[in-house]
Amino acid sequence: MEARDLRVSDAEKEHVGQLLQRAVGQGMLSLGEFTERMDTALAAKTRGELNSVLADLPGMQVAEQPSAPDRYPPMRPDRTTAQSHAPHWPASQSDVVKGxxxxxxxxxxWHVPPRMSLQSKMSTITLDFTQAVMSTQVVEIAIDDYCSSVTLVVPPEATVDLNGVETVGASASNKVRTGPPIGRLHVVVRGRVRFGSITAKHPLGTSLRRMLGH
Structure with a gap:
């Protein structure tokens, strides 16, 4: 079997995603091209298919060798990979959500701590607070996301503050009140979302129930 026909793992796809992100930062790819190539990378089954999304990017090709250690070129540290841009809470005071x-x-x-850390890559994350057990009125979320879809579902009286979220090729959509807190829950999100999205919204049908006076 040729090296290009070998199967690839999720870790390899994630690494290629990081290389594509670096290519965007260097101006070699547009966001539209990034999205198309990420879709191809995620669907890839063999090394040849995965290599196709990097073939025209100088210095970022996947070496078609059977040995795993030399499969990818080294990455230089940069702002998007060398450090986290979200605050770090003490482990005793926080709950970490990873994907x-x-x-x-x-x-x-589910029990919601006063502080949470959300670390996600190419994932779909949903935090539904409508039936959650709260320990405090204000919940702080430190987010460090890459290419994910993050959704916060909050009760009708809740408020959400997304002003502390930095977006890089991403979107932050707040469909609920920002504040001041008027109910039992106020969510404050800080950190960075890269090439993904974060949305705060009420449960489906909330607007209709308000119109009907329920």
Missing amino acids: TMSTVTRKGP
């Missing part, structure tokens, strides 16, 4: 190329959902009567 890498996965789907993570928290809903129902």
